[in-house]
Amino acid sequence: MEALNDDGQWIVMMGFLVAIGMFMLAVVVSQAPLVGQTTAESVMEFPKNEVQDLRGKLVSMGSNSPTSTLQERFREDMALLSMSRNNAIATYSIDGGNMTAAGTYEDIFYTYHEIDIHYNNGVTEYDEALLLPERRP
Amino acid sequence: MKTDIRKDESGVSEAIGFILVFTIVILGISIVTLYGYPVLADARISSDEKIMEQNMIVLQNDIKILTRNNVPYRDTTIGVSGGSLFVTNSTEAENAGGEYFTLTYDVASVTVFSDVYYPGSLEFVSDEGTAVISVANGAVVKRQLDQDGSSMVSDPRWFYDEREGTLVIFMTNLTSPRPMTLGGIGTIQMAMLKPPAVHDFGDSGTVEIEYFHDSTDDFSRAWENYLTGPYIVQSGFLKVVSGNPDVYQLNVDRLVIKEYTVEILGI
Numbered sequence: 513m514e515a516l517n518d519d520g521q522w523i524v525m526m527g528f529l530v531a532i533g534m535f536m537l538a539v540v541v542s543q544a545p546l547v548g549q550t551t552a553e554s555v556m557e558f559p560k561n562e563v564q565d566l567r568g569k570l571v572s573m574g575s576n577s578p579t580s581t582l583q584e585r586f587r588e589d590m591a592l593l594s595m596s597r598n599n600a601i602a603t604y605s606i607d608g609g610n611m612t613a614a615g616t617y618e619d620i621f622y623t624y625h626e627i628d629i630h631y632n633n634g635v636t637e638y639d640e641a642l643l644l645p646e647r648r649p
Numbered sequence: 650m651k652t653d654i655r656k657d658e659s660g661v662s663e664a665i666g667f668i669l670v671f672t673i674v675i676l677g678i679s680i681v682t683l684y685g686y687p688v689l690a691d692a693r694i695s696s697d698e699k700i701m702e703q704n705m706i707v708l709q710n711d712i713k714i715l716t717r718n719n720v721p722y723r724d725t726t727i728g729v730s731g732g733s734l735f736v737t738n739s740t741e742a743e744n745a746g747g748e749y750f751t752l753t754y755d756v757a758s759v760t761v762f763s764d765v766y767y768p769g770s771l772e773f774v775s776d777e778g779t780a781v782i783s784v785a786n787g788a789v790v791k792r793q794l795d796q797d798g799s800s801m802v803s804d805p806r807w808f809y810d811e812r813e814g815t816l817v818i819f820m821t822n823l824t825s826p827r828p829m830t831l832g833g834i835g836t837i838q839m840a841m842l843k844p845p846a847v848h849d850f851g852d853s854g855t856v857e858i859e860y861f862h863d864s865t866d867d868f869s870r871a872w873e874n875y876l877t878g879p880y881i882v883q884s885g886f887l888k889v890v891s892g893n894p895d896v897y898q899l900n901v902d903r904l905v906i907k908e909y910t911v912e913i914l915g916i
Contacts, residue, residue: 634808
């Protein structure tokens with residue numbers, strides 16, 4: 513009886529390898545997570561400019577030691593605007609409330625006003641305590 | 650005479666070898682036919698449902714972009730496989746007994762605001778499987794046909810600010826010029842041209858949300874889990890009445906309701 517010719521066995525072997533490879537790929541593809549929102553969108557959603565705007569306004573206002581009535585009106589305007597434009601809750605306090613007395617902290621040259629900023633749009637909640645120096649007369 | 654076993658082929662039969670190999674092949678084919686095909690079919694159905702779940706999150710995200718980011722138009726091309734996508738607009742939901750919400754705000758036991766919202770929905774119903782996935786009122790909810798219970802796949806973006814005691818609720822209505830369905834690949838065009846109505850109540854009081862489910866399309870469990878769970882406020886809403894409607898309450902210092910109307914122009 514003629515001996516088996518096994519020269520072509522590598523073809524069968526390669527077939528197996530390719531099949532196993534495809535199976536592995538299929539497993540990997542089926543593991544793809546459920547993503548509807550991309551990372552880029554999440555990054556764009558961070559309200560950086562909104563927070564900066566709010567901060568900028570408060571820095572220019574805080575140093576002028578405004579009266580509490582003015583602060584109150586300004587706070588309401590800001591709350592309304594941020595809710596209607598950005599769907600966000602924005603509020604702040606200067607020197608721990610509406611106090612317009614000399615700042616909470618002071619040294620020889622400056623008094624410091626403490627400004628607390630609170631911003632929340634449901635996704636990002638941001639709190640900041642900012643010390644604003646004011647030169648002593 | 651000494652024989653070399655490796656070279657002795659006197660007991661080898663080609664006929665028996667053929668029968669053995671042939672049996673193995675036939676057995677292999679029958680096992681794949683009996684067990685493999687049903688598994689493959691199930692896997693296809695469940696992967697279709699998974700893909701649709703993902704598509705619905707994409708649609709929810711589009712609605713979010715329209716309503717929250719002040720973008721007037723948006724269109725998305727999606728492929729619907731293994732089922733159909735239906736648009737139920739707000740008016741249709743109202744006429745055909747669809748689900749709806751009632752929001753009431755009481756300040757010192759006096760009702761200062763009360764309104765009814767028929768959100769309408771974009772709903773996918775699977776043909777071969779049992780999944781029903783719906784985008785309604787900013788949320789993606791899912792249930793199985795002929796079974797009780799439902800789950801929330803993706804939350805609406807209602808939120809509560811602990812520091813201010815403010816609850817912000819977004820109610821999203823879907824409108825469309827006519828009933829629409831989609832099977833296969835299509836582009837969903839959406840627009841939000843009407844500015845949102847904003848209700849802002851500064852006095853502290855009690856918010857009451859009533860959820861009236863559609864008896865043939867019940868997502869009450871999903872909304873219950875969302876409202877009573879720690880997703881909006883850590884302690885959750887209090888469920889005061891069960892049944893139809895389910896009634897939930899929460900005490901807040903300030904309530905903001907924003908009403909959006911998204912128009913589905915075509916699919």
